[in-house]
Amino acid sequence: MAAAKIKLYTNHGCPWAHRAHISLAELNLPFEEEIIDLSVPRTPEYLKINPRGLVPSIEYNGEILTESAVISNFLADQYPSHLIPASDAPGGAFLRAKIAFFVDTFISKTTGHFFKAQWGKEEEIETSVKEYVEAIVKEIEPLLANAAPFFNGSDKLTQAEVLTGSFVVRLFTLPKYGVLPEHILTDLSAKAPNFYRWGEAVSKHPSVLGIYDEELMAAKTKERAAKLRAA
Ligand SMILES: N[C@@H](CCC(=O)N[C@@H](CS)C(=O)NCC(=O)O)C(=O)O
CATH class of the missing domain: 3.40.30.10 (Glutaredoxin)
Known part of the structure; x- marks a missing residue:
């Protein structure tokens, strides 16, 4: 091409x-x-x-x-690749549907709580963290039972991680800057071990880290939270 x-x-x-x-x-x-x-x-x-x-x-x-x-x-x-099979490849349509379901579930069931935990009202942070962890345990943990370390047993990144990795790397890096309570990660490692293992691999992947500047992101997130809380 x-x-x-x-x-x-x-x-x-x-x-x-x-x-x-x-x-x-x-x-x-x-x-x-x-x-x-x-x-x-x-x-x-x-x-x-x-x-x-x-x-x-x-x-x-x-x-x-x-x-x-x-x-x-x-x-x-x-650009056909390891990310996702073509729909006419053997099992391709089914795996595409599984990836689509995973991404839809991740975005629709967890990111709202994640955003609220970062820049919602101070007094609602702990509730948002709790709701986020509960959503991961209920909705995402079962979908990662065969992650190895990536979605559906893949040893390479897949489209599931392409479409969720930006949120995952924020989750795994921002708590150490006080943007999210640090116990969010200890809670997840105890209650959602599949998710935690997967998230650690996703958040260390070079393609996910490429443009990501965690210190800058922490500073910007704090700035945004302060602005929204003052409004
Ligand atoms: N559904 C859109 C969402 C994109 C989006 O919300 N982008 C934000 C930045 S993270 C934006 O451009 N906001 C415009 C603004 O802040 O004025 C997508 O997935 O591309």
């Missing part, structure tokens, strides 16, 4: 944009990036690329795609 011209519109602080970076790193695709400053209103030029004004967006050989899952799934399909 001739090398495609790829431009990613991104912000390194955004967990959704981080998904596209994980895809591009794992697929070893060269790309140009433009950092979108989210602290100011979007320019008219960027709003033409993404009328919602969100990151990430991607320009692929002159065509625009927006929404992180759409972008990462497109790249995984365009």
Whole structure:
């Protein structure tokens, strides 16, 4: 396949944009990036690329795609790899469905509690942490019973980790900066050992760590929490 011209519109602080970076790193695709400053209103030029004004967006050989899952799934399909099988490969449609269910469950059942634990009201942090841990135990732990160390027995990253890794690396790195209570990790290691083992592997993977600056992320998360709590 001739090398495609790829431009990613991104912000390194955004967990959704981080998904596209994980895809591009794992697929070893060269790309140009433009950092979108989210602290100011979007320019008219960027709003033409993404009328919602969100990151990430991607320009692929002159065509625009927006929404992180759409972008990462497109790249995984365009460049067949270890990340996810084609739907017509043996067992492929079934594994794709399992990955889709895992990602949907992770995002819909856990991330709300995770965000609230980071920048919700001070007096609600412990409740959000408790609800987050409970959601991981109930919803995610059983889906990782055969992780080795990645989803469904894979020894390489899969699309399941591409689409959740940005949240997992935040979970495993931010508590030591006081952004989340440190006991969130000890609770998870005791109550959700499959998840904990998987999360440790995900949060150390080079493709997940590529653009991630944990000190900067901790500082920015604290700043955002202070602003939201003062409002
Ligand atoms: N559903 C979108 C969510 C993207 C999103 O919320 N991005 C945030 C940054 S993390 C954004 O661009 N916010 C615009 C703003 O802060 O003004 C996706 O998955 O791509």
